[in-house]
Ligand code: FES
């Protein structure tokens with residue numbers, strides 16, 4: 001079986017995988033990182049979003065082997081080492097932007113990338129457009145939009161944490 | 165810590181784990197030696213299984229076993245039971261055809277399980293399923309609600325003639341007919357309520373485990389009600405006694421009704437785990453969710469209102485055909501009857517109502533309760549009908565509602581369709597919503613939009629629903645095969661922290677926070693010292709779970725009862741410790757005081773004494789501070805309110821853009837306003853989805869055309885708008901907290917508000933009615949086919 005070497009949340013891993021193994025399967029089943037979820041089979045829902053070399057990627061849409069040599073960050077890896085939540089996590093909690101929590105890891109990872117990519121600010125409309133690839137069935141998005149808007153100044157005020 | 169009792173927007177206790185990827189959902193659980201099940205499903209809507217050869221699949225690499233429906237039947241496995249029996253007009257029981265766990269002889273819908281392949285890995289099971297050799301003899305299929313009743317339609321079940329599951333009615337036909345005969349005007353509307361796929365973001369999953377030393381079974385499953393699953397699966401399907409079967413519903417990623425029911429896969433993995441003596445896991449792929457999770461709605465109705473000359477409602481007559489799908493799902497029969505037709509009075513004092521409901525079988529996925537369940541269908545019918553009455557008579561749509569409202573001083577109010585409303589104030593919520601939406605200023609906004617080529621409309625819906633499900637004796641007399649009380653066990657630990665075990669289940673509702681607030685408020689213990697436990701039959705007493713917006717109204721009331729027992733016992737202990745009379749002990753915010761003195765004991769003093777009973781009234785009182793209470797509600801609860809939707813239709817493309825949505829709801833007392841708002845917003849989003857986007861479409865042959873997220877339009881962030889939520893309160897009069905329930909109001913009130921706005925936007929085109937969903941394509945066609953009837957400006 002082929003091997004893939006990659007960094008996940010700062011830790012180096014070398015794992016044997018079948019050629020068809022998806023990145024999300026590697027994360028959930030081989031590395032036990034079950035925070036990344038699978039909500040569909042057509043790349044539509046975004047529950048599986050992680051960062052690969054700092055950019056949001058649907059991990060159900062990438063083969064594990066394609067991540068060879070890359071740095072992957074999952075929802076488990078974004079809080080500070082002392083457990084302090086990332087400002088995006090904190091704002092999701094503050095603004096009640098999650099209910100069942102299933103879409104949440106993907107939402108948070110997408111939202112961080114969205115805010116990183118727009119240092120000059122984001123309108124509500126831009127946030128809604130930026131969430132195009134993420135489905136939430138619980139919240140109606142209202143509070144997710146609020147949380148992302150609230151996280152923006154915090155992330156750009158405290159640059160290093162968001163930069164990964 | 166700040167104020168965290170009743171009425172505070174306490175941030176949720178459960179969020180820390182969900183936000184850091186430490187949630188514990190069913191598919192996150194793995195057991196040593198675990199196998200994986202892949203379910204081979206029918207791709208035919210209706211066929212006889214001519215032959216089914218499993219040998220090649222069974223011999224494939226990694227495969228441990230292949231099982232068919234015959235294998236399970238041979239092992240005495242029963243069919244999936246139905247939990248509610250409806251009776252026909254003539255008193256005979258509904259048709260209740262068998263629902264095998266895996267199809268035997270015949271498949272009846274696309275997605276019906278045909279075989280299960282169990283292997284060492286998910287992929288091996290899936291690969292091997294390709295090697296199953298299945299020959300079908302196709303049969304003609306019937307897919308749509310109306311087609312099911314056509315003379316000569318194919319029959320889904322050989323022994324159910326004409327596909328009729330039941331033909332039921334409610335109300336006084338004679339009185340209604342007489343009112344129609346003397347009416348000044350009759351307004352009639354035919355409408356459909358589109359079929360929906362619930363699509364909780366977490367796909368269903370089930371993991372069966374068998375302990376070879378004890379002989380105990382454990383099922384981990386994505387369920388809203390683990391005890392109900394244990395009862396149904398244990399008693400009717402697998403014949404495992406309760407003491408040998410544990411059902412765990414851990415973190416569950418949304419339910420909306422679709423995770424109430426006992427599903428085939430739960431029985432398959434549990435049974436197979438016993439056969440193979442190894443854990444067996446199944447996780448749905450989204451395409452399987454579309455063809456195996458119970459769908460919602462799917463009604464075709466005719467509604468007629470008899471009016472007198474000034475617009476007073478005299479009588480309502482409704483005939484509905486409801487699609488049950490291919491088999492009866494657990495609670496399917498009650499949805500278009502007791503959760504629907506009993507709601508047809510709505511917020512109006514219509515004196516006479518008669519409704520007939522025919523439920524039909526079709527070659528489609530079973531239909532059951534989906535957020536609101538029956539009540540959205542009733543509300544949509546009524547609130548569209550009221551707007552059509554305004555359209556046909558030229559009366560003002562707000563005034564006609566006001567004229568017919570049940571007035572605030574008329575409660576308790578007995579409707580002609582069985583329910584007795586305990587409280588409400590529909591004028592109050594109407595006024596608050598109209599003000600919040602600036603209804604009065606709308607025409608100026610319409611004109612401004614017109615100038616930009618946009619058709620702007622505003623729509624309202626004034627609704628009521630019945631939840632807090634439900635008084636056991638009442639539902640029993642209506643056909644329920646279960647009680648619908650709830651239970652709570654409150655344990656005060658020796659050093660004063662508290663664990664509460666509830667029979668309800670949280671799959672997004674935030675129970676760990678709301679219930680902790682309730683306990684904190686009453687017991688005076690900070691919420692971080694309160695743990696709420698749910699979802700494991702080995703820990704919680706036999707409770708009925710979460711659906712029908714019942715958790716707080718029924719489950720919370722059980723907690724209040726249990727706390728009352730704790731406090732009563734605590735007073736006795738306190739009286740003993742402080743050498744006072746029990747009658748003189750007062751309890752307030754965690755302290756037991758002797759009235760009129762400065763003597764007091766904390767809850768911790770009392771709990772310590774209870775568990776270390778050295779100085780204790782041991783002759784009269786058992787040690788311990790641990791009480792259980794069952795609460796059976798006296799009535800349903802009746803939340804209501806007003807939703808206002810404002811939107812624009814692009815005249816060129818037909819695309820709808822939401823502009824504003826206001827919901828003002830009376831949900832009774834509010835424990836956590838932040839959570840209530842979130843529940844309403846989520847429900848409204850689903851209602852907007854139903855009205856504008858979502859549609860489970862079967863072609864006439866029974867193939868589900870919108871069977872993936874590429875074809876079934878789920879509302880995305882950009883389809884929606886900020887949803888402003890207000891509450892105006894009347895208290896429920898029959899439960900100790902005065903709460904009504906907030907989980908479903910959003911999905912119930914919103915669809916007609918949206919559709920009334922769409923039709924208002926098309927005012928100048930003279931459109932009277934459009935069926936949901938009002939997609940851009942549908943509206944574009946309407947705009948093309950119709951010319952403005954008058955110059956609006
Ligand atoms: S799992 Fe749905 S997009 Fe990846």
Ligand code: FES
Pocket residue numbers: 097098099100101102103104135136137138139365417418672
């Ligand atoms: S919080 Fe449940 S799907 Fe988003």
